[in-house]
Amino acid sequence: MQKVLRRTALAKAQYARKAERRRERLAREARRLRLSEDKEHSRLAYRDIKEARLARREDWELGPLVPVRNVGNARETYGSMEMKRVRPTELAEEERIKFWSIVQDDRVVVLEGRDKGKIGVVKSIEKKSNMATVAGLNMVDIQIPPFMLANEIDKRPVRSVEMPLPISSVRLVHALTDPETGVTRDVIVKKVANSRIWFDKHTGVQRWSRFIPGLNVRIPWPKKEPKEYKVYEVDTLRPDIETRTWVPTLLTPPMPATVIDELRNKYSVFRHRHDEEYVAKKMAEDEEKAKKKGMAEMMRTPLKEANRRARKERKKMGKGTLTKEMLVTIGEIMARGRALVPAAAPQVVVA
CATH class of the missing domain: 2.30.30.30 (SH3 type barrels.)
Incomplete structure (x- = not known):
């Protein structure tokens, strides 16, 4: 049963992480789209302002020689703006x-x-x-x-x-x-x-x-x-x-159990409410696994027997004690080790 609960918790956590990454990705795409729309809107507005300023300057400089601008392709649409400028950008x-x-x-x-x-x-x-x-x-x-x-x-x-x-x-x-x-x-x-x-x-x-x-x-x-x-x-x-054809009571559930199972998706990994038979089955499986694990621990192998005999022999020997001869031997070994290490060079002091 613990495995089922752990699987449900892991599935929920994984779904939450994926949903958060999806929200962040959609937010980045929406922000990029808004920036591009603002940029296009500003470009069109600047272009119209630039053309209007150029036309005003030509009108002032050329006087009667001002060119007629509402001809050709702009004959019917001269003085109007594109539809993109009317549509506001989202915030x-x-x-x-x-x-x-x-x-x-x-x-x-x-x-x-x-x-x-x-x-x-x-x-x-x-x-x-x-x-x-x-x-x-x-x-x-x-x-x-x-x-x-x-x-x-x-x-x-x-x-x-x-x-x-x-x-x-x-x-x-x-x-x-x-x-x-x-x-x-x-x-x-x-x-x-x-x-x-x-x-x-x-x-x-x-x-x-x-x-x-x-x-x-x-x-x-x-x-x-x-x-x-x-x-x-x-x-x-x-x-x-509006006619009431069914009145709920404390003795009758609001809907059949089979409908609830269909709505809850009986085989979903996100399910956290289970039937009593399913819970009892999973608990029995957990008890069986625990029993097998205990039997494996109680089983004696040749390696376990050898280790067990070695522990008994060490316990019979008791704790060891250091004698004077042993201390003298340890001191001689330490002295030989110091002799092998080169002495530090003497420091020269200049007056």
Whole structure:
């Protein structure tokens, strides 16, 4: 049985090491991919800025002789940017915002850019890049690749879309009523605080409330209209699902034992709960091995008999004693050994 437990522990430890190495490898690959995307994004932005500066300088130097640039291959896509620049790059897990105070359908104000000061509704949230898309604001023209236009009705090579904004570039807008004048107006909320997190262990959903610190004004979440579902004839009705057809008791297990064995994988090396028959069988095997080991130790071999006789004879002789003759002999041997060792050279002292 100890062998089975040791095998299970070793298998779990080996699996944990492999899983840790796999996580580290995936993290390195994701970090390498993020760096390459950031590098490509910066390269495209620098290229567009460089071309814009060159065009501005040519416009200033050449005057009426300025070349026409929206011709040739750039006739339809001149002034637009590639789709790669619109797609935000993902951030590392530790850099992402865990609890968002701004969600979809919230009203926000833009703090920077050409749409600075304008108020819009959040269209979508990019949680992997800490960005928000505001409907109708921060519009840019992007180039649609030809392979994407092959199966679409709209054949325009350039389209206007909303470019995502960093979450630090927007602020939540909430309507507050002045208690003195009774006038309600939109207020830019500089800071939003979250209440305690409530976790539903059944659904795995985390919920919390948001409010304005200092004023203790709770900001409600945007109302979502209930999703409409189409009913089909083959659908299972709710009463059929909610009707209790079996009531668990202390005398009846929640499921048959055979189903539990199938779920636990009876032959897995990670199994740590076994049947009583299996445990008894392994314990009997351990007792049999211990008995055989004891019998092997009790068996007398010729070598064991010789060693046993030698120990008895040494015990009969008792402990030895040193006589005067033996001490004299040992002293003579030590003197001869010192005579063989060359004496150290005398040290010469110069006055």
